[in-house]
Amino acid sequence: KAGVTQTPRYLIKTRGQQVTLSCSPISGHRSVSWYQQTPGQGLQFLFEYFSETQRNKGNFPGRFSGRQFSNSRSEMNVSTLELGDSALYLCASSSRQASTGELFFGEGSRLTVL
Amino acid sequence: KNEVEQSPQNLTAQEGEFITINCSYSVGISALHWLQQHPGGGIVSLFMLSSGKKKHGRLIATINIQEKHSSLHITASHPRDSAVYICAVISQGGSEKLVFGKGTKLTVNP
Numbered sequence: 001k002a003g004v005t006q007t008p009r010y011l012i013k014t015r016g017q018q019v020t021l022s023c024s025p026i027s028g029h030r031s032v033s034w035y036q037q038t039p040g041q042g043l044q045f046l047f048e049y050f051s052e053t054q055r056n057k058g059n060f061p062g063r064f065s066g067r068q069f070s071n072s073r074s075e076m077n078v079s080t081l082e083l084g085d086s087a088l089y090l091c092a093s094s095s096r097q098a099s100t101g102e103l104f105f106g107e108g109s110r111l112t113v114l
Numbered sequence: 115k116n117e118v119e120q121s122p123q124n125l126t127a128q129e130g131e132f133i134t135i136n137c138s139y140s141v142g143i144s145a146l147h148w149l150q151q152h153p154g155g156g157i158v159s160l161f162m163l164s165s166g167k168k169k170h171g172r173l174i175a176t177i178n179i180q181e182k183h184s185s186l187h188i189t190a191s192h193p194r195d196s197a198v199y200i201c202a203v204i205s206q207g208g209s210e211k212l213v214f215g216k217g218t219k220l221t222v223n224p
Contacts, residue, residue: 033212037155043200043214056211088155100204103147105157 002027004093006106014114018079021109025072025093031101032074034066037088037108046089049074050097078111086113117141120201120215127222133188135218137201140182147212148175148186149200157200160186191222 005024013019025032033048045058049068066076072093078085090108094101119138127133137146148160161168161175163184168175172191177184188195201215 035212042216043202045211045213048211058211090155090157092157100145102162103149103159105149105159108155110155 004091004104004106006089006091006109008109009107010110010112012112012114013081015081015083017081018077019081019111020075020077021089021091021111023074023076023091023093023106025074025091026095026104029093029095029104030072031094031097032068032072033092033094033103034074034076035090035092036060037090038084038086043090046076048097055097081113083113086111116216117205117213118201118203118215120199120218122218123216124219125221127191127220129192129222129224131191131222133191133195133220133222135186135199135201135220137184137186137215138182139184139201139203139213141203141213142206143179143182143203144206145204146177146184147202147204148184149202151198151200151217153197160199188220191220193222193224196220196222 007022031050034046037043047057048055052068063079068074088108092103092105121136145164147162151157172189174187198217198219200217202212
């Protein structure tokens with residue numbers, strides 16, 4: 001069974017640009033959740049999608065958005081990038097809603113904002 | 115004060131030692147996850163528990179809901195156990211989102 005796939009793995013952007021990250025969950029999983037990891041703040045929850053609906057959202061500005069497609073693949077978008085958005089962005093898939101099911105993480109997308 | 119506190123922040127052990135990592139939280143929870151993150155970023159879910167104790171190989175996780183405390187134990191530690199161990203809780207009621215501890219960096223020397 002293929003694991004969770006995140007693309008791209010590494011990317012460099014400049015301030016003001018926007019970025020889109022992709023997450024393909026394990027086949028059959030309907031929940032995809034997104035997390036930001038920085039050295040200062042650690043891991044923080046961004047949002048969760050289940051069956052194409054956003055179920056929960058963390059405390060991030062509106063520049064952070066996401067969506068989920070009918071095949072459960074999910075994308076997150078960050079607009080008007082700031083230096084502080086440099087981070088490892090991780091997604092996790094689950095067969096159940098993330099709060100109640102085992103999580104399977106991707107390798108992450110490492111974003112550097114210059 | 116963070117909702118989830120882990121101790122210690124850093125831990126160095128010799129191969130074969132018994133390891134304990136602690137997690138305390140300040141809110142009512144519906145479940146707690148223990149995660150392992152190796153250098154490079156990949157995260158593996160070790161346990162999800164809401165009561166009692168779970169065991170998988172050399173790893174044991176316990177939780178005491180009344181005391182708002184969980185522990186992760188590693189028996190017969192090995193250098194390949196070197197990683198960051200992260201505790202995450204799902205708070206009860208309202209928004210069901212994961213809140214993470216800052217992690218415990220474990221180094222096991224041969």
